[in-house]
Every structure is written in structure tokens, then in C-alpha cells.
Amino acid sequence: MAIGAQPAVGVKPTRRGLLMTLPALGLGGCGMADEGWTARAARREGEVVIYANNDVAGAVAEGFERRHPGVKVRFRELNSVGVRDAVIAEDRSGKPIADIAWSTAMDLQVKLVNDGYAQPVHLAEAAAFPRWAVWRNRGFAVTAEPVGFAYNGRLLGEVPRSHAALLLSLQRDPSAWRGKLALYDPEKSAVGFMYMSADTQIYPQGWELLEAIARSRPGLYVPGGAIMRRLSSGEHLLAYNMTLTYADWWARNRDASIRFLAPSDYHLVISSVAFIPRAAPHPHAARLFLAYLLSAEGQEKLRLGRLRPLRGYTGAESPGARHIRVGPGLLANLDEMRRTSMLERWRDALQSQPGSGSAVGSD
Structure with missing residues (x-):
């Protein structure tokens, strides 16, 4: 050594x-x-x-x-x-x-x-x-990549401006969101599970929001490209926890109707x-x-290459940023008992309605 x-x-x-x-x-x-x-x-x-x-x-x-x-x-x-x-x-x-x-x-x-x-x-x-x-x-x-809501600006009229607003919309009119949300599959995507873990630690109503998303029968994916393609096609209207850099690249190179919103209450930076x-x-x-x-x-x-560099990044242009820092604190995500418990709760929410949780594994 x-x-x-x-x-x-x-x-x-x-x-x-x-x-x-x-x-x-x-x-x-x-x-x-x-x-x-x-x-x-x-x-x-x-x-x-x-x-x-x-x-x-x-x-x-x-x-x-x-x-x-x-x-x-x-x-x-x-x-x-x-x-x-x-x-x-x-x-x-x-x-x-x-x-x-x-x-x-x-x-x-x-x-x-x-x-x-x-x-x-x-x-x-x-x-x-x-x-x-x-x-x-x-x-x-x-x-330093801000994470927030990517959405189809051509098709989504009223865009939730915060996690709280998205939760309220899901609660008030769940049928309007049926199948219209997309996110990384936390069971199959390490990045997706990291986002889930961070949301539940930062946002007091994190689990309430995630369970509401699960009950909406979201599209679940591993590759980000599959999410963006289906967002662009209109199959989904909003991608939960998508990076600004990915959404921005897609808007500039594939579909100008793609938009990105950093939630006003907080947003992750990975x-x-x-x-x-x-x-x-x-x-x-x-x-x-x-x-x-x-x-x-x-x-x-x-x-x-469409990534936001960390060198010189101050976060001043990104109010509400919550950085996920490099270090031992991240090891909690890999505790097997914690991971099993979180994913069981997520699966229970997916199965709470007949036919819910229709995952789309890859393109």
C-alpha cells in the first residue's frame, strides 16, 4: 500500500x-x-x-x-x-x-x-x-449540476414552482398527473436512489411527496435520455429530479419546448x-x-459538453441550492437496512392502486 x-x-x-x-x-x-x-x-x-x-x-x-x-x-x-x-x-x-x-x-x-x-x-x-x-x-x-423539474413547455400549462406546489397539485387533482411524471427508478438507478435519500432528508414532506408521485403511476427509468425522449414526445409532462445541464442540452439540441425550473423552496446540486x-x-x-x-x-x-463546471461556481445564480457534498455522509445511502426500508416504502406506494407503478426500464 x-x-x-x-x-x-x-x-x-x-x-x-x-x-x-x-x-x-x-x-x-x-x-x-x-x-x-x-x-x-x-x-x-x-x-x-x-x-x-x-x-x-x-x-x-x-x-x-x-x-x-x-x-x-x-x-x-x-x-x-x-x-x-x-x-x-x-x-x-x-x-x-x-x-x-x-x-x-x-x-x-x-x-x-x-x-x-x-x-x-x-x-x-x-x-x-x-x-x-x-x-x-x-x-x-x-x-456542479442543479437538479429540479424539467418539463414540456408546449404541453404543460401551469407548472408547479416548488416541491410543495407539486405535492398540492398531486393531492388536489391526481387524475391530471396519472402517468405524466417521470423520474429515475430508485430501485435500479444509483443516482435515483441518491435523489430519493436527499429529498427525504431535506424536505419535511419528502415522503409524502414521493408517495404521491408513486401513486400517480410514473414512468421509471434508468437512462436519462429515455426520460427526455418521452418528455419531448408528450408521454410525460414533467421529469422530477432532472439536471439543468441535461434539460438545457436537450432544449438546445433536440427540442426547444423543453424547460427547466429550479424549485423555489430548495433544489439539489450534485x-x-x-x-x-x-x-x-x-x-x-x-x-x-x-x-x-x-x-x-x-x-x-x-x-x-453540457456539464456545469464546479470551478468558479458560487451558487449565487442558484438560490435555494443544497449541495450534496463529497464525503462520508454519503455512505448512509448504502446502509443495507436503510436502503431496504426506503425501497419497501416506495414499492408499497407504487402498489397502492391496481396497475400503478408501470416502470419503463430502458429505451
Whole structure:
């Protein structure tokens, strides 16, 4: 194990995994890495492999490859659970492929860091970020994405302006909302469960609202694209807990009738979290890519790829923002007893009326 690394919890390191974390010492264990030497080592490695649950590879990859010719970026798009499972499986098999694990499922990412699957790296670029965005010099938040209501402005007349207004509308006229709401399936989507957990902690009537949504027979999805397509078609009118960046990209590129509203009582702000797996086969290229993600140029490339960068984000333009912070507080989402209890309550609400809870798994 690299000097200063935390002992892994429930993870037995492989000999290969231990050996492959040693380059991290030269990558900035004391914050004094020779960037020129790292870049040369990265060129010798020749590539960096990114496992991510986003589709913004284009702008980021092109910018990085222009900045660092000779290092090829290879993206593999997985869902958030797929990112987690691949990192664990590759570590245990001693046949690693991923150099960067990057996902919006903040709790799953924090769990991997907590369990010893990430290697430490000190980056000068991290100084430009809030303290809560960097955990144990292993997990790095790179975006700030407001979460709220995406809706079809062409078809939805009166838009609820807050969680309380949505709850009241669901209670007063449930038939008007029958099948018209969509959200990430909290049973199948790690991001969906994270949203559910945060809502029930922040909003006093969180469960009352979620149960009302469940009784409306919502569309339940794993991929965000499926939600947006059905919102655009008019099958659904409002997507609950959708990111501004996704809704905005869809409005600019697919359907100008898509709108986004940040609820006036509060709204979540999530971050995608990136780390270097401890067994990364191209550790120098991985460090270079992570530093690029945190740099001013890399953050601007994220914006071009439809994500809102965290660097320079103050939240002043987003009143009512409630940040989900990187850190051990997220581990509560993965407590098995708590998760089971929450999902049982959700399923009970889905089944409270005949035929309710008609989930649409994927496109």
C-alpha cells in the first residue's frame, strides 16, 4: 500500500494492485510532482482509459489530446453501477483496465474511495475548488449540476414552482398527473436512489411527496435520455429530479419546448466525482487527465459538453441550492437496512392502486 494510504475496508489487495499504486508516490504524494516528467511518462504509457456514466467524451477528449499529444483518450460509457462493478472486478482479478472512474453516483464513488479502491494524488488545480469537493485527496468533484423539474413547455400549462406546489397539485387533482411524471427508478438507478435519500432528508414532506408521485403511476427509468425522449414526445409532462445541464442540452439540441425550473423552496446540486483506481495501468496519464479535468481549460470543455463546471461556481445564480457534498455522509445511502426500508416504502406506494407503478426500464 502506498505511504499515507488508508487501509482498505473489506478489500484484500492483490500483489499486482499494490505494485501498481507505487507510481502514485511520484505523481504528487508531496505535492511537488515534476509535470514535465509526468507528461513524458504519460506519453510512454500512450493512453488513458476512462470509465464514465456520461456522454461528454468529445470536447474533453479533444481538448486533452491537443494539450497532451501522444496520449490517447479512450472512453467507455457505463451506468453508475457498471462503473462501480468494473472497478471492483478489475482490482480483484489483477487485470485492471480503468485509469479513471468518473460518475454522478456520488455515494457509490465515495464508497469505492472509502474501501481503498482509489489512489491518493495531490493536484495543484484542486486549490481552486471548495474544500468539500476533494475527499482524502482521492475523490474529486468536478461539476456542479442543479437538479429540479424539467418539463414540456408546449404541453404543460401551469407548472408547479416548488416541491410543495407539486405535492398540492398531486393531492388536489391526481387524475391530471396519472402517468405524466417521470423520474429515475430508485430501485435500479444509483443516482435515483441518491435523489430519493436527499429529498427525504431535506424536505419535511419528502415522503409524502414521493408517495404521491408513486401513486400517480410514473414512468421509471434508468437512462436519462429515455426520460427526455418521452418528455419531448408528450408521454410525460414533467421529469422530477432532472439536471439543468441535461434539460438545457436537450432544449438546445433536440427540442426547444423543453424547460427547466429550479424549485423555489430548495433544489439539489450534485457533482460528478472522479478518481484514479489504485490499480490503474496508466497512472501518469490518469493523473494528467484528472489535472486537466480540474484545470480552467478542462472545466470549460465540460461546459461545452453540457456539464456545469464546479470551478468558479458560487451558487449565487442558484438560490435555494443544497449541495450534496463529497464525503462520508454519503455512505448512509448504502446502509443495507436503510436502503431496504426506503425501497419497501416506495414499492408499497407504487402498489397502492391496481396497475400503478408501470416502470419503463430502458429505451
